[in-house]
Amino acid sequence: MNLADCYKKVRQRTEYICSPLQTEDYVVQPVVDVSPPKWHIGHTTWFFETFILKPYFMGYQEFNLNYNYVFNSYYETVGNRVIRTDRGNLSRPTVNDIYQYRAYVDEAMEKFLTAEPADDVKELIVLGFNHEEQHQELLLTDIKYILGHNPLFPAYSTTYVSPKVDEVDRAEFVKMTERVYDIGFTGEGFCFDNELNRHKVYLNAYEINPNLVTNAEYLEFINSGGYHDFRHWHAEGWDWVKTNKIESPLYWHFIDGEWCNYTFHGLEPVNLKDPVCHISYFEAYAYAAWKGLRLPTEFEWEAAATKFSWGKSWEWTESSYLPYPGFAKAPGAIGEYNGKFMVNQKVLRGASEATSPGHSRITYRNFFQTHLRWQFTGIRLAR
Known part of the structure; x- marks a missing residue:
């Protein structure tokens, strides 16, 4: 699978994880360790914009100058950021705004990947894939915490199937x-x-x-x-x-x-x-x-x-x-x-x-x- 296909596959899985959510589910931050799902959607997009498109894609126009401040997580080198405890206070940008941002960056990345990047840029792109996969797991854990602390205990998805793991059942150490x-x-x-x-x-x-x-x-x-x-x-x-x-x-x-x-x-x-x-x-x-x-x-x-x-x-x-x-x-x-x-x-x-x-x-x-x-x-x- 080439880089463009890998990029598309990773990005689609993130959106698939979020597909059972209602708009209100995207904005909740019950505790400091949990980030609102919409922040994950924006942050993983920011990663590709900040570390790939802005330095390496000539003529790229940043989607929104405020988003570096909103979606930077802990990178001191990249500048100031919204502190983690305040991510749930961001009623704006809206969920719709963030998905537009995601589509904008995806379109730019698709164009960027029509040419073969240099080896050092490839390494950064693959790091971006793995970074987003880490956030896919965080999305699931954060969504479970958000819904699991809703007094109604709503289901995330009635069709969710836990991935099968071949389990060993042996008594001996x-x-x-x-x-x-x-x-x-x-x-x-x-x-x-x-x-x-x-x-x-x-x-x-x-x-x-x-x-x-x-x-x-x-x-x-x-x-x-x-x-x-x-x-x-x-x-x-x-x-x-x-x-x-x-x-x-x-x-x-x-x-x-x-x-x-x-x-x-x-x-x-x-x-x-x-x-x-x-x-x-x-x-x-x-x-x-x-x-x-x-x-x-x-x-x-x-x-x-x-x-x-x-x-x-x-x-x-x-x-x-x-x-x-x-x-x-x-x-x-x-x-x-x-x-x-x-x-x-x-x-x-x-x-x-x-x-x-x-x-x-x-x-x-x-x-x-x-x-x-x-x-x-x-x-x-x-x-």
Whole structure:
């Protein structure tokens, strides 16, 4: 598939994700971590306008001079921006305005891609594809949070089907031998800079569960009083539980003596066989401690990943998000993409049902702060 076709495919998927939404759904920002869907639509468009069209397409006329301020996310190099907490206050530009902006940029990109771009520009375009795919997952997670915190619990789509993941159901932990393992991206194709450089890591012998923790297993933790026993929690995690009165995973509701779970289909009884999802690192750690086990490091996860199924939900690891040996930030705005976030975050490995097709790989390093759980996050245990 050529660049023009790849561009069209990526852009169409974003709009497909938004197709079940009503206009009012596009503008809601319930919490700081969630961006209104219309902002995602504008920001992913801004990326191609700012980093491809404006510097490389001769004669390109910027759609709206204010949009750099509105849709810049965190790129200090590119200029001032609306702060994240104010994205929900942007009643203007309207949803219709933003879709016109998107069509305008798409038309310009289509013309730009009729000629073969230079290799360095190709790299930026492919980064743009992967950037938009990241926002496609964020769109789904943000939409779920928006609708899941609507008191009516409306369905996102009654026809939504969770992508199938080939699941392994084995009782035995996978045994990994003590040795030096190669970690990090290698080969052809795209990767983010935080997956480089490939390097060697010594690991002691360990075992890792081929299965994710299920809702049924996690319910045992709840019923045993796990959220009321400080012994299982980090001090910061215990403060988080008490301050926020946490009693269960995000989207769980105890109604008429039964646990229910908000899904893309609306509110449903908790499926006990499904992997538990929307768990913070604090909860994942506490559950592992309650079981007398632990979370794997990201290196243990990567070394063993070919021996189990993954991709249903992102998996918390015990690794802090840090640079690999020899990591170097790219010059300019692109260098702000990953490197400046390498502090106070934990690494997530794998993928989730919201991850765009073809966007996952064993070396992918996702990362979030320890208290966050609106992402599709679950638990795999090790010992």
